[in-house]
Amino acid sequence: MGVLEGMRVVESSAFVAVPSAGMTLAQMGADVIRIDMPGGGMDSGRWPVTRSGRSLFWAGMNKGKRSVSIDLSDPRGRELAAELICAPGPDAGCFITNLPARGEMSFASLRERRADVIMVSLKGTRDGAPAVDYSVNPALGFPTATGPEGSADPVSHVLPAFDLIAGQMITGALLAAERQRLCRGRGQLVELALKDVAAAVLGHCGIIGEVVVNGVDRPKYGNALYGGYGQDFVCGDGRRVMVIGLTVRQWRNLVKVTGSETPIAALAARLGVDLDGEGARFEARDAITAILRPWFAARSVADFAGAFDAAGVTWSVFRSFAEAVREDPDLSTDNPMFHMLDQPGIGRFPVPASPVTFGAGPRDRPTPAPGLGQHTEEVLAELLGLGSGQIGALMDSGVVAGPVPA
Amino acid sequence: MGVLEGMRVVESSAFVAVPSAGMTLAQMGADVIRIDMPGGGMDSGRWPVTRSGRSLFWAGMNKGKRSVSIDLSDPRGRELAAELICAPGPDAGCFITNLPARGEMSFASLRERRADVIMVSLKGTRDGAPAVDYSVNPALGFPTATGPEGSADPVSHVLPAFDLIAGQMITGALLAAERQRLCRGRGQLVELALKDVAAAVLGHCGIIGEVVVNGVDRPKYGNALYGGYGQDFVCGDGRRVMVIGLTVRQWRNLVKVTGSETPIAALAARLGVDLDGEGARFEARDAITAILRPWFAARSVADFAGAFDAAGVTWSVFRSFAEAVREDPDLSTDNPMFHMLDQPGIGRFPVPASPVTFGAGPRDRPTPAPGLGQHTEEVLAELLGLGSGQIGALMDSGVVAGPVPA
Numbered sequence: 001m002g003v004l005e006g007m008r009v010v011e012s013s014a015f016v017a018v019p020s021a022g023m024t025l026a027q028m029g030a031d032v033i034r035i036d037m038p039g040g041g042m043d044s045g046r047w048p049v050t051r052s053g054r055s056l057f058w059a060g061m062n063k064g065k066r067s068v069s070i071d072l073s074d075p076r077g078r079e080l081a082a083e084l085i086c087a088p089g090p091d092a093g094c095f096i097t098n099l100p101a102r103g104e105m106s107f108a109s110l111r112e113r114r115a116d117v118i119m120v121s122l123k124g125t126r127d128g129a130p131a132v133d134y135s136v137n138p139a140l141g142f143p144t145a146t147g148p149e150g151s152a153d154p155v156s157h158v159l160p161a162f163d164l165i166a167g168q169m170i171t172g173a174l175l176a177a178e179r180q181r182l183c184r185g186r187g188q189l190v191e192l193a194l195k196d197v198a199a200a201v202l203g204h205c206g207i208i209g210e211v212v213v214n215g216v217d218r219p220k221y222g223n224a225l226y227g228g229y230g231q232d233f234v235c236g237d238g239r240r241v242m243v244i245g246l247t248v249r250q251w252r253n254l255v256k257v258t259g260s261e262t263p264i265a266a267l268a269a270r271l272g273v274d275l276d277g278e279g280a281r282f283e284a285r286d287a288i289t290a291i292l293r294p295w296f297a298a299r300s301v302a303d304f305a306g307a308f309d310a311a312g313v314t315w316s317v318f319r320s321f322a323e324a325v326r327e328d329p330d331l332s333t334d335n336p337m338f339h340m341l342d343q344p345g346i347g348r349f350p351v352p353a354s355p356v357t358f359g360a361g362p363r364d365r366p367t368p369a370p371g372l373g374q375h376t377e378e379v380l381a382e383l384l385g386l387g388s389g390q391i392g393a394l395m396d397s398g399v400v401a402g403p404v405p406a
Numbered sequence: 407m408g409v410l411e412g413m414r415v416v417e418s419s420a421f422v423a424v425p426s427a428g429m430t431l432a433q434m435g436a437d438v439i440r441i442d443m444p445g446g447g448m449d450s451g452r453w454p455v456t457r458s459g460r461s462l463f464w465a466g467m468n469k470g471k472r473s474v475s476i477d478l479s480d481p482r483g484r485e486l487a488a489e490l491i492c493a494p495g496p497d498a499g500c501f502i503t504n505l506p507a508r509g510e511m512s513f514a515s516l517r518e519r520r521a522d523v524i525m526v527s528l529k530g531t532r533d534g535a536p537a538v539d540y541s542v543n544p545a546l547g548f549p550t551a552t553g554p555e556g557s558a559d560p561v562s563h564v565l566p567a568f569d570l571i572a573g574q575m576i577t578g579a580l581l582a583a584e585r586q587r588l589c590r591g592r593g594q595l596v597e598l599a600l601k602d603v604a605a606a607v608l609g610h611c612g613i614i615g616e617v618v619v620n621g622v623d624r625p626k627y628g629n630a631l632y633g634g635y636g637q638d639f640v641c642g643d644g645r646r647v648m649v650i651g652l653t654v655r656q657w658r659n660l661v662k663v664t665g666s667e668t669p670i671a672a673l674a675a676r677l678g679v680d681l682d683g684e685g686a687r688f689e690a691r692d693a694i695t696a697i698l699r700p701w702f703a704a705r706s707v708a709d710f711a712g713a714f715d716a717a718g719v720t721w722s723v724f725r726s727f728a729e730a731v732r733e734d735p736d737l738s739t740d741n742p743m744f745h746m747l748d749q750p751g752i753g754r755f756p757v758p759a760s761p762v763t764f765g766a767g768p769r770d771r772p773t774p775a776p777g778l779g780q781h782t783e784e785v786l787a788e789l790l791g792l793g794s795g796q797i798g799a800l801m802d803s804g805v806v807a808g809p810v811p812a
Contacts, residue, residue: 134652138647312535
């Protein structure tokens with residue numbers, strides 16, 4: 001009963017971006033049908049995996065989808081996939097992919113079958129060269145600007161950030177194209193490249209301008225917040241916290257709650273700057289940090305956590321993943337986004353629904369990821385009207401496959 | 407002439423997420439009207455800035471929008487803003503914000519004015535506590551898992567990744583809600599929290615499952631690709647490269663082009679594993695790296711770049727931001743996404759259009775960010791039908807403001 005109820009999207013994908021796009025659409029109520037090779041595509045066993053080898057990644061990226069196993073290396077398989085993509089219905093005819101769409105699955109061929117088909121295709125680079133988040137990120141400079149001040153070693157991010165940005169962008173682009181189809185009746189091919197997504201981010205954040213206009217090559221600033229005040233501190237109990245003074249209000253709250261008004265005012269007077277200016281705070285960050293460091297070193301997190309929250313300070317403890325799962329109620333069923341879910345073959349753990357709530361209806365609970373080929377029969381019967389004899393023959397010929405036995 | 411032509415969205419925002427959502431909509435053709443306080447809101451001077459103090463961040467995040475200056479601390483200002491949000495037209499009545507929407511700008515009040523209004527509201531945490539990318543990221547564990555193997559120091563990412571993911575999610579959520587309005591005629595309040603966006607990512611990537619099901623707290627793996635093979639190498643010319651062997655094809659290409667078949671086969675035999683399995687490669691990564699390291703150390707990037715590209719290896723050089731802008735054609739006007747643009751008050755530099763191309767029309771060129779209040783008169787006249795006398799009176803009273811003199 002999600003906001004996209006009635007919409008149908010076929011997905012043929014691997015890695016993070018397109019699977020996360022499909023899952024986002026599924027969690028908003030679309031019927032998302034993921035097509036994979038019998039036995040699984042490239043990412044069916046992607047890490048993290050359970051001790052028995054089941055992919056937690058697959059389970060995470062495919063929640064709420066239906067799974068159909070079709071051999072896309074066989075023209076008869078591609079023909080079936082094309083029929084699924086182009087199945088009738090005003091809200092169907094949508095295809096998202098980052099795999100080579102050959103022959104029957106090419107946009108030209110799909111459009112012959114259904115004139116208003118929408119296909120969103122993600123490439124690695126605009127030229128079609130292979131690229132993944134791990135290769136795009138070093139190319140564009142982020143690892144070189146990440147890590148301890150003064151270090152020459154690049155640090156790559158662990159979060160597949162560009163993949164996840166691209167995934168959400170695919171969701172938006174599909175909905176934008178589908179909006180145009182609703183209004184004007186026409187479909188289209190929508191294309192983007194992972195590296196272009198990252199390159200655009202570099203521009204949007206002002207970094208290309210910083211290089212070209214200012215002639216500045218941004219160095220590493222450690223964990224300091226760029227352009228304002230924000231810094232990590234080790235506390236008396238050995239825990240580390242991040243505190244933020246990006247806006248004037250955040251900054252004043254931080255100064256007040258740490259009782260640092262006098263030394264901070266003295267610092268401002270000595271430097272002849274107004275520390276209400278965020279750039280001034282960034283430039284004076286080391287002197288500010290020197291004032292605040294003893295305050296944190298003398299206290300445990302428990303000593304100030306309540307006061308910080310009451311004063312509206314923007315801050316956080318640093319946690320490992322396990323500490324976060326153990327300590328942070330936002331990762332538990334205390335958060336209505338999370339539900340305990342039994343993922344077949346894996347077990348029971350907290351699983352997120354969509355982070356977005358739509359006021360017109362209740363938030364859907366998350367539903368498990370399908371087993372590979374779990375819905376092959378159901379989907380072929382429902383969308384293409386195939387009978388059990390026809391489906392049986394396709395299975396016997398290896399063109400499609402049902403569920404993999406557990 | 408973008409795919410969203412005709413759609414109108416009003417934005418009241420600060421930071422990264424909502425501004426990037428509005429810019430994405432503008433670059434797809436929507437008429438996006440950003441409302442800021444006269445003199446500028448919280449982020450009008452955000453870093454990076456030019457030497458004369460003009461914000462490259464503002465220029466990057468507001469491309470293609472119109473800017474209206476209204477004093478939202480004044481009820482008359484909020485009344486005007488509400489009228490702009492609720493201006494007639496089937497494709498208008500959309501509002502995106504991450505600021506407190508008080509009084510006349512609250513959803514309840516907007517809905518009285520226009521029954522089918524759509525409002526997308528981003529909070530910090532689900533409870534309404536303040537949170538920014540810099541505080542959400544440490545709380546959920548990513549910095550603790552980032553950086554050199556064995557180090558105890560957390561490393562925060564430099565890219566505002568969760569903000570950018572949330573921004574694209576806002577775009578998709580708005581379009582999903584607007585689709586429901588197109589189909590069923592009703593508007594709604596759409597809500598999300600930055601921290602929930604990040605918490606959901608933790609689940610989608612399988613990390614919560616890894617903690618709860620496997621009992622594993624993922625450590626730092628340096629720049630190694632998690633779950634497959636991918637590693638950085640220092641070459642003979644001192645440059646560093648990242649090479650990827652995530653898929654079987656990527657892996658085989660890498661082994662072949664470096665002529666490492668024999669030692670890799672010997673390693674597989676010695677370990678008794680099939681290195682075509684990506685998990686096996688991850689577990690054997692140090693031994694694989696030991697085989698490949700001398701090969702890279704003995705060569706300059708120029709020695710193998712052509713062969714790597716020809717062999718379809720997924721790889722990249724590590725670059726600083728300035729090196730990337732200088733060396734990478736994907737950041738230049740060789741890439742049709744980029745155009746040289748004159749940003750008033752800043753200068754001329756390469757600026758990205760949308761990374762997405764829609765086949766139904768040509769890709770729009772990027773357009774500059776507006777000056778603060780540049781479109782106040784134009785928008786009040788066009789949307790609300792105010793005459794120059796009325797607008798003059800509003801300006802005299804300080805409720806609205808025109809452009810800031812350069």
